[in-house]
Amino acid sequence: MSSPAEPxxxxxRKAPKSALARLVSDPLGLAGLxxxxxxxxxxxxxxxxxxxxxKLNPVNRFMAPTGLHWLGTDNLGRDxxxxxxxxxxxxxxxxIGATALSLIVGLVLGILAGFGPRWLDSVLLLVMDAMNxxxxxxxxxxxxxxxxxxxxxxxxxxxxxxxxxxxxxxxTHVLALRSADFIEAERAIGARFPRIVFFHVLPNILGxxxxxxxxxxxxxxxxxxxxxxxxxxxxxxxxxxxxxxxxGFSYIRDxxxxxxxxxxxxxxxxxxxxxxxxxxxxxxxxxxxxx
Amino acid sequence: xxxxxxxxVTLAIIVIFTVIxxxxxxxxxxxxxxxxxxxxxxxxxxxxxxxxxxxxxxxPIWEQLLRYYGAILRGDLGQDVxxxxxxxxxxxxxxxxxxxxxxxxxSVAVIPGIYLGVVAASRRGGAFDRVSSVLAVxxxxxxxxxxxxxxxxxxxxxxxxxxxIGAGEGVAGKLQRLVLPSIALGLAWIxxxxxxxxxxxxxxxxxxxxxxxxxxxxxxxxxxxDYVLRIAILPTITVLGMGxxxxxSGAVFAEIVFGRPGVGKLVYDAIANRNYPIVxxxxxxxxxxxxxxxxxxxxxxxxxxxxxxxxxxx
Numbered sequence: 001m002s003s004p005a006e007p008x009x010x011x012x013r014k015a016p017k018s019a020l021a022r023l024v025s026d027p028l029g030l031a032g033l034x035x036x037x038x039x040x041x042x043x044x045x046x047x048x049x050x051x052x053x054x055k056l057n058p059v060n061r062f063m064a065p066t067g068l069h070w071l072g073t074d075n076l077g078r079d080x081x082x083x084x085x086x087x088x089x090x091x092x093x094x095x096i097g098a099t100a101l102s103l104i105v106g107l108v109l110g111i112l113a114g115f116g117p118r119w120l121d122s123v124l125l126l127v128m129d130a131m132n133x134x135x136x137x138x139x140x141x142x143x144x145x146x147x148x149x150x151x152x153x154x155x156x157x158x159x160x161x162x163x164x165x166x167x168x169x170x171x172t173h174v175l176a177l178r179s180a181d182f183i184e185a186e187r188a189i190g191a192r193f194p195r196i197v198f199f200h201v202l203p204n205i206l207g208x209x210x211x212x213x214x215x216x217x218x219x220x221x222x223x224x225x226x227x228x229x230x231x232x233x234x235x236x237x238x239x240x241x242x243x244x245x246x247x248g249f250s251y252i253r254d255x256x257x258x259x260x261x262x263x264x265x266x267x268x269x270x271x272x273x274x275x276x277x278x279x280x281x282x283x284x285x286x287x288x289x290x291x
Numbered sequence: 292x293x294x295x296x297x298x299x300v301t302l303a304i305i306v307i308f309t310v311i312x313x314x315x316x317x318x319x320x321x322x323x324x325x326x327x328x329x330x331x332x333x334x335x336x337x338x339x340x341x342x343x344x345x346x347x348x349x350x351p352i353w354e355q356l357l358r359y360y361g362a363i364l365r366g367d368l369g370q371d372v373x374x375x376x377x378x379x380x381x382x383x384x385x386x387x388x389x390x391x392x393x394x395x396x397x398s399v400a401v402i403p404g405i406y407l408g409v410v411a412a413s414r415r416g417g418a419f420d421r422v423s424s425v426l427a428v429x430x431x432x433x434x435x436x437x438x439x440x441x442x443x444x445x446x447x448x449x450x451x452x453x454x455x456i457g458a459g460e461g462v463a464g465k466l467q468r469l470v471l472p473s474i475a476l477g478l479a480w481i482x483x484x485x486x487x488x489x490x491x492x493x494x495x496x497x498x499x500x501x502x503x504x505x506x507x508x509x510x511x512x513x514x515x516x517d518y519v520l521r522i523a524i525l526p527t528i529t530v531l532g533m534g535x536x537x538x539x540s541g542a543v544f545a546e547i548v549f550g551r552p553g554v555g556k557l558v559y560d561a562i563a564n565r566n567y568p569i570v571x572x573x574x575x576x577x578x579x580x581x582x583x584x585x586x587x588x589x590x591x592x593x594x595x596x597x598x599x600x601x602x603x604x605x
Binding site for chain 1: 305307310318428437444540558562567570573
């Protein structure tokens with residue numbers, strides 16, 4: 001890789017259209033955007049749902065969708081639509097928050113490995129290799145066995161699972177940039193380490209990292225929902241798509257609507273972020289697209 | 292070749308040792324008595340005392356780590372705190388069911404994945420290519436446990452085509468109960484394989500030897516099969532190697548949803564029962580399995596493609 005900034009600059013010159021216009025002109029990008037807007041507005045407008053997501057109403061349990069309960073009700077008679085839109089908050093907050101945190105951890109580790117002494121680089125690589133060698137769910141189960149189930153445990157799992165990936169990419173870019181002429185020149189005129197990192201290294205690697213992060217969000221949503229499904233993530237009564245799905249699975253012979261309500265939003269957001277990520281990559285980083 | 296094998300094997304061993312060390316650190320990082328946190332609240336006092344003596348918790352920390360390594364190398368992963376059976380024996384009794392599930396998932400993924408990848412690459416940019424690439428990313432995006440539950444709902448509960456739970460009796464019964472979990476686990480890998488193969492085929496198709504073959508008037512079918520696919524298939528071996536390892540994660544969910552025995556179900560039940568030695572033991576065994584499969588895939592590639600081992604040992 002010669003200079004990671006190159007493809008970005010080239011496409012800019014060729015296509016003066018705005019980034020959003022280019023994204024929307026790609027059908028996949030448009031579909032992704034629509035699905036994400038749907039999820040985000042559900043999360044933002046969750047408080048306007050007709051019902052309280054925790055309100056029990058045992059008389060009306062296992063109801064099919066009606067005009068009042070748009071997705072039906074669950075095994076305790078709670079309104080599923082309201083639980084799903086409140087679940088969107090949890091899903092988005094955890095996936096975006098945990099991804100941002102993994103990105104920061106990955107950047108710091110990658111810069112340390114790339115600029116630091118050789119032994120530190122080797123140690124970091126080995127630890128990251130070891131972390132990636134533990135199957136994701138096994139790592140999560142092991143950690144949660146020790147920490148107990150909580151929202152923070154989920155975030156920790158995500159950072160341990162995704163952080164090393166960002167660190168690796170950062171490290172590769174840093175190693176390539178470290179000996180680039182413009183960095184040498186900066187150093188020659190007396191620029192200090194923080195200046196080189198914040199003004200030269202970060203702007204060069206942030207683009208590809210953010211695209212990867214967008215593509216990782218569905219994976220993180222999957223981890224959160226999966227752990228909540230196993231009863232090891234978000235604790236009830238907080239509505240999470242994973243717990244809705246698990247309740248639905250437990251009562252699958254009584255009502256199909258709980259499973260539909262818990263699974264569909266996971267599918268919708270996973271597809272939304274994946275489509276958007278694909279379109280972003282094709283639009284901004286043709287070099288990555290070839291892979 | 293020998294130098295490469297030695298190097299790759301050493302790396303795998305170092306990684307496994309690092310994982311063991313990381314697990315040891317985790318055990319000690321939890322506040323309170325590390326023996327109690329390692330064995331969980333269900334362990335008897337006698338068991339706790341025995342474990343304390345075995346690992347020598349009064350010794351300096353590095354000596355404890357050495358003893359921990361020693362015990363694991365001897366195959367001693369501790370005892371089931373409920374039944375007292377050695378952990379390794381419990382895990383090995385569950386492993387075949389999980390391996391069968393992974394094999395089933397692989398057989399679901401490999402042929403359609405290769406077919407889609409080859410056809411998409413040979414009709415690059417066409418309608419088939421575009422549709423199959425959207426389908427590929429879609430199946431990759433949706434978590435396997437969501438697919439598993441929907442398959443259970445549609446094909447077992449609504450249509451009644453497949454039995455819902457258990458591993459089944461006899462060959463026919465086992466195979467019948469393997470279908471849905473294998474699809475749930477393998478579906479995403481159709482996507483991964485077809486994408487990797489498509490990209491790698493396009494790369495090979497742009498190479499000089501393919502252009503030369505074309506100039507010699509060799510038929511397109513022969514070129515695709517003999518000149519392109521034979522080389523382009525190599526990266527899919529790496530992906531398959533990773534896939535088998537990562538399927539262990541998916542297997543946990545598939546086993547729970549379809550009520551199958553296996554290591555996933557084992558670890559899930561162990562957490563519910565606070566049977567911690569089973570949890571750590573399973574993590575260790577599955578991780579070793581994962582590393583070994585990766586090692587085998589890498590060695591296989593080096594064996595099939597001399598370019599790889601030359602680049603790496605140089």
